[in-house]
Amino acid sequence: MKYFVTIDDRELEVTVEGDRVTVDGTVVRAELTAVPGTPLKQLTIDGKTLHWPMERAPDGGGGGRWVVAPLGESWDVEVLDERARHIRRLTGSGQRKSGENVLKAPMPGLVVRVEVEPGQAVVAGQGIVVLEAMKMENELRASAAATVAAVRVVPGATVEKGEVLVEYSLGPGA
Amino acid sequence: MRPVGRVLVANRGEIALRIIRACHEEGLEAVAVYSSVDRGAQHVAQADAAVAIGGAPAAESYLVIDRLIAAARSSGAELIHPGYGFLAERAEFADAVAAAGLGYVGPPASAIRAMGNKTEARRWMAEAGVPVVPGSDGPVHDPAEAQRVAQRIGYPVMVKAVAGGGGKGMRVVAGPEELAGALQAAASEAEKAFGDSSVYLEKFIERPRHVEIQILADEHRTIHLGERECSVQRRHQKLVEEAPSVAVSPELRAAMGKAAVAGALAVGYRGAGTCEFLLAADGSFYFLEMNTRIQVEHTVTEMVYGVDLVREQLRIARGQPMSVPSGPLAPHGWSIECRITSEDPSNEMLPSTGTVRYLRTPGGPGVRWDGAIQVGDEITLYYDSLLGKLIVWAPDREAALGRMRRALDELIVVGVATNQGFYRRLFQDEAFCRGDIDIQFLDRRQDLLAGVHDESLIVTVAVAAALAEDQARRSRAPTVGADGWRARKAWLQAARHEALR
Incomplete structure (x- = not known):
């Protein structure tokens, strides 16, 4: 079976035929088994055995997305077969790169201060919301110039990771 | 031999476990305290007794003086060890412990007070002849x-x-x-x-090193146990500590040690303490502050001086003389510590939470893991992000760096993001490995903090993921599942899209 593996905007073509795996034309011998009682997989590749944390992405929404975490660094990997890749190309789905006009909480925490008001123009790098977690105050800043459309939290509120804190409208004075 | 006394450990996490271990080695019983979320924590299970002290927020448990005193009384403890953080540098706590007729493992409240107020500490030190900023x-x-x-x-x-x-x-x-x-x-x-x-x-002195001196004082002697260099910091939080320092000669060590001892004597210090200094490139040094407690990074001093600082604290608190031999002391070999924290390099080093689902700690010669996490532990936002301290010792710095690289490769934590990848990059960095560091090192080297994938692994990661996907598909029943439905829907959309052209 032929797969297209996307890692960090790079695409590799990987063909799996039993333990014979071809990566962009290079053949390796590889085998993957579970390590019982752990979230690890045992990968044997050209005689080298590795124990790596590896699981389906929790928000993968079905097939193809894996999180591989060797040596403490987490990799988001998408594995598509030819058909699914073709659909991707045609529908353009999966390209989620367009800038979101919201400030989201990068971690769970407590809102200490909101430093902007609706209607206010902000510049890139300007402090927007101060969030406290693990006893440290973290100032969340604007990534680009924008106008604050709405503030969705108040000081004292507890927020979850990914929760929208502030909405922007495009560009300053928009 | 029956234990002769009990020590209440007024802390949690790795330092609580560290103190419990020292108590047991000193033939003392240890009493743990725990908040509602720490009931299953390792420090509770390793102690001889444990007392519930309140809710998850520290302000409702580990910071409530009355509850800690009550816990000591109800459990029959004679000594209270504060650890670091929480109440460790609060003179009111030391006062309350004394007022309850209990012993405090630490300096007299007057010394905590003198050093706890930083402006007063500067005055004390300046009077003792120690240079200040x-x-x-x-x-x-x-x-x-x-x-x-x-x-x-x-x-x-x-x-x-x-x-x-x-x-x-x-x-x-x-x-x-x-x-x-x-x-x-x-x-x-x-x-x-x-x-x-x-x-x-x-x-603000530009590009100084952070070098601190370990102090130990009993009724008879006040000595120093050399320096630790803690220049690799992020937002004033230390990330790597080593002993000795590449920037400290035996002469400078003696001068800094003498200053630290003078400061400790000036405030009537007892027990273990640390004088922090900024060390400028020209060898001039300035007193920053004195920490009147055990430090997170006490371990590297223990490794190069062969001293158990927590056991010495307990001895001194019981009125015994320290067991460190008198006469000249010198560091032996090199030790480095990495603080493994639940901070996520792929998310701007912000705290990450979750349940520890798998843990493999490094081992082998010269490796020490001081941690208290275990599988099943919930890493919450209530307490600090330290998961464990990875410490190595080797005969020289070069060997210690290599040993740390090896140990970092052995560590596996699943369930919460950690800064392990940052350390792997740091220990490959030329400037760091040369010892060319100062407290702004990481400000200049944000590239080390960002989550960067090791390019040499990309093929292996791709093979692993493709094999995993291939297996998952083979084991799945060939009926139409959610994926198939979604794919069909996408085909339909694609067809419509084509038709409308």
Whole structure:
């Protein structure tokens, strides 16, 4: 079976035929088994055995997305077969790169201060919301110039990771 | 031999376990305390008894003096060890322990008070002949006064909490326009962390090293156990500590040690303590603050001096002399510590939470893991992000660096993101490996902090993921599942899209 593996905007073509795996034309011998009682997989590749944390992405929404975490660094990997890749190309789905006009909480925490008001123009790098977690105050800043459309939290509120804190409208004075 | 006494350990996490271990080796029983979320924690299970002290927020448990005293009384403990953080540098706590007729593992409350107030500490040290950084000589009360002081000592200046520590309530200010904002931020953080919003100013010395001296004092002797270099810091939080320091000669060690001992004597110090200094490139050094407790990084001193600092604390608190031999002491070999924290490099090093689902700690020669996490532990936002300390010892720095690289490759934590990848990059970095570091090292080297994938692994990662997907598909029943439905829907959309062209 032929797969297209996307890692960090790079695409590799990987063909799996039993333990014979071809990566962009290079053949390796590889085998993957579970390590019982752990979230690890045992990968044997050209005689080298590795124990790596590896699981389906929790928000993968079905097939193809894996999180591989060797040596403490987490990799988001998408594995598509030819058909699914073709659909991707045609529908353009999966390209989620367009800038979101919201400030989201990068971690769970407590809102200490909101430093902007609706209607206010902000510049890139300007402090927007101060969030406290693990006893440290973290100032969340604007990534680009924008106008604050709405503030969705108040000081004292507890927020979850990914929760929208502030909405922007495009560009300053928009 | 039956244990002769009990020690209440007024802390949690790795330091609680460290103290419990020291108690057991000293033939003492240890009593743990725990908040509602720490019921299943390792420090509770390793202690001889454990007492519930309240809710998850530290303000409802580990910071409530009355409950800790009551726990000591109800469990029959004669000594209280505060660890670090929480109540460890609160003179009221030491007072309350004494008032309850219990022993405090630490210095007298008067020494905590003298050093806990940073402006007073500077005065004490200056009087003892220890060099200090120029500053406001007291709290600043309003922005106008702060502006005047800053003009006098010259920018950049540092705003610091009078009652501060651990990087909380600290801000560097490059010019007058930033001063008011920094004052407000530091004061607000200080109020929350220490219940005291007063701040002071001092001259910010560019590119100094952070070098600190370990002190140990009993009824008869006050000695130093050399330096630790803790220059690799992020937002004033130490990330790597080593002993000795590449920047400290035996002569400089003697001079800094002498200054630290003079400071400790000036305040009548007892037990283990640390004098922190800024070390400038020209070898001049300035007193920063004295930490009147055991430090997180005490381990590297233990490794190179062959001393168990926590056991010495317990001996001194029981009125026994320290067991460190008198006469000249010198560090033997090299030790390095990495603080493994639940901070996520792929998310700007912000705290990450979750349940530990798998843990493999490094081992083998010269490797020490001081941690308290175990599989099943929930890493919450209630406490600090330290998961464990990875410490190595080797005959020299080069060998210690290599040993740390090896140990870092052995560590596996699943369930919560950690800064392990940052350390792997740092220990490959040429400047760091040369010892060419100062406290702004990581400010300049943000590239080391960002989550970067090791390019050499990309093919292996791709093979692993493709095999995993292939297996998952083979084991799945060939009926139409959610994926198939979604794919069909996408085919339909694609067909419509084509038809409308």
